[in-house]
Amino acid sequence: MKLYDLPASPNARRVRMFIAEKGLDIPKEEIDLATGYHKSPEYLKKNIMGRMPVLELDDGTTISESHAICCYLEEIYPEPPLMGQTPLERATIEMWNRRIELDLLNPILNAFVHGHPMWKGIREQVAEFVPICVNNANKSLEWLETSLEGRDYIATDTYSIADITAQCTLLMGKAVGVRPTEQQKNINSWWERVTSRPTARA
Amino acid sequence: MKLYDLPASPNARRVRMFIAEKGLDIPKEEIDLATGYHKSPEYLKKNIMGRMPVLELDDGTTISESHAICCYLEEIYPEPPLMGQTPLERATIEMWNRRIELDLLNPILNAFVHGHPMWKGIREQVAEFVPICVNNANKSLEWLETSLEGRDYIATDTYSIADITAQCTLLMGKAVGVRPTEQQKNINSWWERVTSRPTARA
Numbered sequence: 001m002k003l004y005d006l007p008a009s010p011n012a013r014r015v016r017m018f019i020a021e022k023g024l025d026i027p028k029e030e031i032d033l034a035t036g037y038h039k040s041p042e043y044l045k046k047n048i049m050g051r052m053p054v055l056e057l058d059d060g061t062t063i064s065e066s067h068a069i070c071c072y073l074e075e076i077y078p079e080p081p082l083m084g085q086t087p088l089e090r091a092t093i094e095m096w097n098r099r100i101e102l103d104l105l106n107p108i109l110n111a112f113v114h115g116h117p118m119w120k121g122i123r124e125q126v127a128e129f130v131p132i133c134v135n136n137a138n139k140s141l142e143w144l145e146t147s148l149e150g151r152d153y154i155a156t157d158t159y160s161i162a163d164i165t166a167q168c169t170l171l172m173g174k175a176v177g178v179r180p181t182e183q184q185k186n187i188n189s190w191w192e193r194v195t196s197r198p199t200a201r202a
Numbered sequence: 203m204k205l206y207d208l209p210a211s212p213n214a215r216r217v218r219m220f221i222a223e224k225g226l227d228i229p230k231e232e233i234d235l236a237t238g239y240h241k242s243p244e245y246l247k248k249n250i251m252g253r254m255p256v257l258e259l260d261d262g263t264t265i266s267e268s269h270a271i272c273c274y275l276e277e278i279y280p281e282p283p284l285m286g287q288t289p290l291e292r293a294t295i296e297m298w299n300r301r302i303e304l305d306l307l308n309p310i311l312n313a314f315v316h317g318h319p320m321w322k323g324i325r326e327q328v329a330e331f332v333p334i335c336v337n338n339a340n341k342s343l344e345w346l347e348t349s350l351e352g353r354d355y356i357a358t359d360t361y362s363i364a365d366i367t368a369q370c371t372l373l374m375g376k377a378v379g380v381r382p383t384e385q386q387k388n389i390n391s392w393w394e395r396v397t398s399r400p401t402a403r404a
Contacts, residue, residue: 048345049301063293065300072293091265091274098267099251106308124334132326143250 003028003069004043006052010105010168011066013202015053017164018070020202022077026055067097070161082161089156096155096162104140105169107133111176130176137178141187148186152193163194205230205271206245208254212307212370213268215404217255219366220272222404224279228257269299272363284363291358298357298364306342307371309335313378332378339380343389350388354395365396 003019005028006012019026031038031052038050047054047064055069056062063069074083084090111133114125144166148154155162170191173179180187194200205221207230208214221228233240233254240252249256249266257271258264265271276285286292313335316327346368350356357364372393375381382389396402 048349049305057290061290063290063297065297065304068293068297068300071296072289075289075292087274087277088259088263088265090277091270094273095265095267095270098270102267103251124337126328126331126334129328129331132328135326147250 001026001058002056004046004052004054004056005030006033009052010109010172012053013168013171014066014161014164015055015069016202017167017199018073018082018161020199021080021082021159021164021197022073024073024077067101067161074161082159082164084156084160093155093160093162096160097165099140100144100154100162100165100169104137104144105165105172107137107140108169108173108176108178111137111178112172115176134176134178137173137176141178141180141184145180145184145186148190151186151190153190159194159197163190167191167194167200203228203260204258206248206254206256206258207232208235211254212311212374214255215370215373216268216363216366217257217271218404219369219401220275220284220363222401223282223284223361223366223399224275226275226279269303269363276363284361284366286358286362295357295362295364298362299367301342302346302356302364302367302371306339306346307367307374309339309342310371310375310378310380313339313380314374317378336378336380339375339378343380343382343386347382347386347388350392353388353392355392361396361399365392369393369396369402 003015003026005016007030016028031043037043038052044050046056046062049064051064053066053069054062054064055072063072071083074081084093111130113119113123114133115127115130119125144154153159153163154166170179180191182188205217205228207218209232218230233245239245240254246252248258248264251266253266255268255271256264256266257274265274273285276283286295313332315321315325316335317329317332321327346356353359355361355365356368372381382393384390
């Protein structure tokens with residue numbers, strides 16, 4: 001097994017943290033965007049989207065999309081469980097993971113893509129869209145704060161992939177000025193709790 | 203079990219088609235947006251996001267997010283399998299489902315939300331964003347066309363949730379002018395194949 005990695009990508013980080021939480025040692029190949037290798041015919045055979053991360057199995061089969069890679073690893077290496085242990089737990093974690101992805105990570109990524117000079121010339125940027133995305137992300141912090149009341153983790157009583165996704169999301173949020181307010185005590189305590197894990201810098 | 207449904211929603215349709223493919227008969231309650239019930243404290247307890255669909259279990263537990271509902275149903279009613287039968291199949295289907303969601307459904311939904319009069323006053327609209335979304339969706343049809351070469355279905359040799367997601371996505375695409383060209387023969391044959399299933403109108 002081998003992971004094609006992009007250190008700066010919040011999606012690749014999700015997979016690295018997942019791997020670290022599983023205690024796995026999967027070799028990584030860091031892709032240097034400057035070489036254009038990710039757009040080469042060789043790499044596009046691994047992932048037609050030309051993106052990272054990609055997990056390559058020993059027989060050359062490749063899996064892309066961060067969450068799909070995690071689903072695979074969870075089945076092959078079930079301990080410790082990060083995606084639930086019963087059908088209801090698994091569905092609940094999936095639900096929270098998607099809420100974080102769709103309503104918090106998506107607007108933060110869009111604010112970055114449409115507002116950051118790094119993306120100029122790579123993607124068509126609509127500056128007017130940026131404050132709308134930031135506003136939507138801030139609204140999502142409100143339901144996250146409410147939902148974390150009396151809870152240690154986002155989806156269930158234990159640390160899960162939904163927490164990993166939210167950690168990577170809030171790290172990315174800092175780059176576009178989305179961060180919890182001092183009043184959002186539940187998010188702030190959760191943040192202290194999850195970032196004190198040894199895997200938080202994976 | 204009961205499904206809180208919104209007939210016009212492409213996400214609710216994904217769940218209805220999934221249920222129909224499983225041959226299940228789950229009672230549905232159609233939510234009328236005009237009544238505002240989906241924003242009432244009672245409904246927000248079922249789904250803090252105030253959206254449909256929501257699956258309510260007999261003990262009152264609720265699951266929201268279309269894909270999470272399907273994950274739950276797949277485990278409880280495994281036949282016929284729509285999300286794969288081995289770890290690799292499941293990861294492959296998850297990968298394709300996400301590619302369709304993130305790179306085809308998302309831009310189509312954004313084109314609709316930012317361009318359709320229905321959303322005026324509900325969401326801040328950025329007209330300039332619409333053609334970018336349409337263009338991105340059309341680019342995604344290109345990799346979909348390439349990927350369907352020599353294949354009957356999107357993710358594996360059998361019909362899966364990735365096909366369901368793509369069907370609902372292309373139906374929605376018509377509303378914003380995103381549709382395969384005549385030259386995209388693989389997508390067109392796939393479309394004929396999947397829309398001839400009795401569940402296609404669920």
